[in-house]
Amino acid sequence: MIALAASGISKRYGGFNALSNVQLNVKQGEIRGLIGPNGAGKSTLIDALSGRDGKHSGRVELFGRDITALTPAQRRALGLSRSFQRTSIFPSLTVRRQIELAARAVGSTDTNDIMDEFGLLPFADSIAADIGYGDQRRLDLALAMTGQPKVLLLDEPAAGLSFEESKKLAQHLRAMATRRGVTVVLVEHDMDVVFSIADSITVLQVGTVLAEGEPQTVRANPAVIEAYLGSAG
Ligand SMILES: Nc1ncnc2c1ncn2[C@@H]1O[C@H](COP(=O)(O)OP(=O)(O)OP(=O)(O)O)[C@@H](O)[C@H]1O
Ligand SMILES: [Mg+2]
Structure with missing residues (x-):
């Protein structure tokens, strides 16, 4: 079953196409890694999926239900939750x-x-x-997990953590997804972390999907290596 489906997502900032006709289909219980160089559009896509930015074109569905017109709170009530690249706690x-x-x-x-x-x-x-x-x-x-959401959108939840802490957090996520059948879209810049826990990977590059598939296949894709992994070391 497809938990989260996005089609034809495009987003412009002035004359700049931050996202161009992006499609995304995430199966229930899947951990989808969303990677790509700085500025690729990862956070913009998470915003579109979560409803934080209503001004994009395209359609978003949660378990087959069209949620494109819904606010973030309405989506949250239906089980679509998110975290932010910068922590959203009240200090x-x-x-x-x-x-x-x-x-x-x-x-x-x-x-x-x-x-x-x-x-x-x-x-x-x-x-x-x-x-x-x-x-x-x-x-x-x-x-983000309060109320047992069905789909979690996580924008660099491990940002600023050490490699060891990131790995621990990732393993926790993996266990949670498996135990509860939670579907996760995970933006994570550490390749070792994301390739080790994701079931599949989507690579964004300047607002388009450059590659998608199983981690090993994506890792071996020459276009991905050239665009991203090569420069990331
Ligand atoms: N509010 C905005 N106004 C204008 N341009 C924006 C705005 N927000 C994002 N952008 C641009 O859109 C593009 C995508 O940004 P986005 O933050 O989605 O990238 P990202 O993949 O999340 O990058 P990072 O890895 O640095 O978090 C970038 O070129 C960015 O400069
Ligand atoms: Mg970002």
Whole structure:
């Protein structure tokens, strides 16, 4: 079953085509890695999928339902959640308070479970600004996972983490996707991390899909190597 389908997504900033006729079909339970050089349009695509930017052309479907006209909150209520490239936590609130607010917004009560799942219980009563950066990124993920969404759009959830921490976060995601059948679109710049956990990879380059497929196939694609992997080392 296709969990998330996007077709003909185009986005212009002035005269610049940030996305040109992008198609994306993500199966239920799949982890899709979304990669591409800086400025390729990854965040712009996540914005279009999540409804953060309504001004694009094309169509977005969630489990076959057309959600193109829906707001981010409406999409969230239907089970489509996201995180941001820069953390979206409120630094002055406690961890517990933020999880409670996120839970209330989606009509959920599993606040302790979600804190437990993301290893946040020891920090539950700490102010978010006071916990470590790695814990803040886990809080970010926990906020996105509150209410058990069906599809998660994650824009560099491991940004700023060490390689070891990134790998741990990725393994956590992998386990979660498997256990709950959550579908994940993961923007991640560390190739080792994304190739190790993704079921399939989509490569964007200046707003178009350059390649798509299983990680090994994409990794071996000469166009991908030339456009991206070669320069990334
Ligand atoms: N608000 C905006 N106004 C004008 N141009 C924008 C705006 N937002 C993004 N762009 C441009 O659109 C293109 C795609 O940007 P986007 O942020 O989606 O790239 P990205 O793949 O997420 O890059 P990164 O890896 O750096 O996060 C870039 O050229 C960027 O400069
Ligand atoms: Mg980005």
